[in-house]
Amino acid sequence: MTVRHSILAILAVGPCYGYQLRSEFDRRTGSTWPLNVGQIYTTLERLERDRLVQRGETDAEGHLYWEITGDGRAAVAEWLADPVAPARGVRDELAVKIAIASTLPGVDAGALVSTQRSATERRLAELGSARFDGVPGGPEERAWMLLHDGLVIDAEGELRWLDRCADVIATTPVAPLPLSTTRPRRGRPAKTLDPAAGAATSALAPAAP
Amino acid sequence: MTVRHSILAILAVGPCYGYQLRSEFDRRTGSTWPLNVGQIYTTLERLERDRLVQRGETDAEGHLYWEITGDGRAAVAEWLADPVAPARGVRDELAVKIAIASTLPGVDAGALVSTQRSATERRLAELGSARFDGVPGGPEERAWMLLHDGLVIDAEGELRWLDRCADVIATTPVAPLPLSTTRPRRGRPAKTLDPAAGAATSALAPAAP
DNA sequence: CCCGACACACCTACCGGGTATGCATATGAT
DNA sequence: ATCATATGCATACCCGGTAGGTGTGTCGGG
Numbered sequence A, B: 001m002t003v004r005h006s007i008l009a010i011l012a013v014g015p016c017y018g019y020q021l022r023s024e025f026d027r028r029t030g031s032t033w034p035l036n037v038g039q040i041y042t043t044l045e046r047l048e049r050d051r052l053v054q055r056g057e058t059d060a061e062g063h064l065y066w067e068i069t070g071d072g073r074a075a076v077a078e079w080l081a082d083p084v085a086p087a088r089g090v091r092d093e094l095a096v097k098i099a100i101a102s103t104l105p106g107v108d109a110g111a112l113v114s115t116q117r118s119a120t121e122r123r124l125a126e127l128g129s130a131r132f133d134g135v136p137g138g139p140e141e142r143a144w145m146l147l148h149d150g151l152v153i154d155a156e157g158e159l160r161w162l163d164r165c166a167d168v169i170a171t172t173p174v175a176p177l178p179l180s181t182t183r184p185r186r187g188r189p190a191k192t193l194d195p196a197a198g199a200a201t202s203a204l205a206p207a208a209p
Numbered sequence C: 001c002c003c004g005a006c007a008c009a010c011c012t013a014c015c016g017g018g019t020a021t022g023c024a025t026a027t028g029a030t
Numbered sequence D: 001a002t003c004a005t006a007t008g009c010a011t012a013c014c015c016g017g018t019a020g021g022t023g024t025g026t027c028g029g030g
Helices: A002-011 A018-029 A037-049 A070-081 A090-101 A109-129 A139-171 B002-013 B018-029 B037-049 B070-081 B090-101 B109-129 B139-171 B195-203
Strands: A053-058 A064-068 B053-058 B064-068
Touching: A002 A018, A002 A037, A002 A064, A002 A070, A002 B090, A018 A037, A018 A064, A018 A139, A018 B090, A037 A053, A064 A070, A090 A109, A090 A139, A090 B002, A090 B018, A090 B139, A109 A139, A139 B090, A139 B139, B002 B018, B002 B037, B002 B064, B002 B070, B018 B037, B018 B064, B018 B139, B037 B053, B064 B070, B090 B109, B090 B139, B109 B139
Parallel strands: none
Antiparallel strands: A053 A064, B053 B064
């Protein structure tokens, strides 16, 4: 939803035509987020459908200027006021991958973790030597710095997490899981008598009282 | 691509029918990643199209068992060997949002950052009090712990990053950007003789009349 | 002097992940 | 008897994102 909202926010500054939106987006984000031009037009159509945007004037060169509506301004305000939703990113993807891998017979999950660790370390090194090549002092540089720092912090966190994964895998061995042989019973399940008690805490969580 | 690969990896253990794949996935990931059943079937069809999977036997209950192919096994091996691609997650989304916001006239980017910080702190607190409620000692618990720790590390990193953002915003003020007034020149760009001087002057756009 | 490179400008088709929803059947609880 | 819930499958849809095609105008170089 980033592109959608960003376009809307730029239109809140003033009417723009499609291609212009892209250059404004690039200027403000330092070309940090690769944006396909085609996406602009489909997004504009969807915004129009949702009454957040409307077609405005057409200039001599044939440029169609899009204007933001009242609803659109409200949506921008809401976007700026609301924090972005929790996540669903790489960490989840990695977590699922490792979780699945550690249940597969004949798969060394530890090796997977260490491979990933090497890749992340390499990434971190590349980030360390990356330099902004553009006009300093402008919005592009700020955007670049913010993104760059974010990637660094992310990579560092990934390393910490991978170490934790290696630890969990090494210390709490789980037998490889074959396919479940229990035939599923249809219908409403029988009432369970006692749910297993005692949930373990993770190392990062404070000890339960 | 997580679901696609995970399904394939489970099929490498043995043939399964659609619904069975979902329960195996849940069992191995601790229901950590909410997986819509419908997705299984569309994914299986795509896997079949790509020759990674093929239709097998149908049992007495009418369950169609899917089998992995040789290409499929190769794909699983490749998935397990390759590290997960760099990212494109929340951090990017947040970075773009902050970058855009800090160029909008009349928008307090600092307030946006602090709002986000509050939300992340709240999230972190919730994570701190979260406990695994399931059968301890199994793969579900391991998956839950890995994911949980990942979320904690991620939230902590986000806080660090947001502090950095606040710092950048406070110390390197950028004038709010109006829409660029420079008319785009079509055609092949003129050969730039002195790129530094020309670009630097045009970087700071004066307010349009 | 024309050709090719390249930027502007727009449009369309397509893909893949994900969600919602509908349908049918079986079964235990109330 | 009825309802709630689980298994089991199928389909339509949306959305973000990518690829690729169509022109047009301008400049540099052969």
